[in-house]
Each structure stands twice: as C-alpha cells, then as structure tokens.
Amino acid sequence: MAEKERFIKADASQQEAIAKQFFTTTRTVRSALNFETNSPFAKTLRAYALNHGCKMYEVTLIDNPYEKVITL
Numbered sequence: 899m900a901e902k903e904r905f906i907k908a909d910a911s912q913q914e915a916i917a918k919q920f921f922t923t924t925r926t927v928r929s930a931l932n933f934e935t936n937s938p939f940a941k942t943l944r945a946y947a948l949n950h951g952c953k954m955y956e957v958t959l960i961d962n963p964y965e966k967v968i969t970l
Contacts, residue, residue, distance in 0.1 A: 915950075
C-alpha cells in the first residue's frame with residue numbers, strides 16, 4: 899500500500915516573513931506547511947506560501963518490490 903506525505907518547503911526566512919505577515923508564530927506556520935493542521939487559517943497560510951514562491955512536494959512511500967526473493 900502506498901502512503902503519501904505532503905509538505906510545503908519554505909526556508910526559515912520565508913517562514914518568519916509569513917508569520918510576521920499574519921501576526922502568528924513560526925511554529926504555527928511550520929505546522930500548517932507540514933499539513934499537521936487543517937484549519938481555515940492553516941489553509942490560508944499554505945495558499946499564501948505557495949503564492950509567494952514556496953514549493954509543495956508530495957512524497958509517496960511504496961512497499962518494497964524486492965521483498966520476495968527468488969533463488970534461481
């Protein structure tokens with residue numbers, strides 16, 4: 899079964915700028931960008947980050963295709 903993880907990559911200065919813009923803490927911004935929270939405010943922070951140069955990544959974790967070993 900494949901698991902997906904999403905996050906928005908922003909360096910520390912970008913996170914601080916977003917926090918300052920919305921009068922919140924960098925921890926709140928980090929939680930929103932890592933999709934740990936899903937409140938309307940978190941969605942606003944993510945949209946703002948994406949519109950201001952941050953990139954969103956989706957990582958897919960797949961099962962090991964070589965789990966079964968065949969001896970020839």
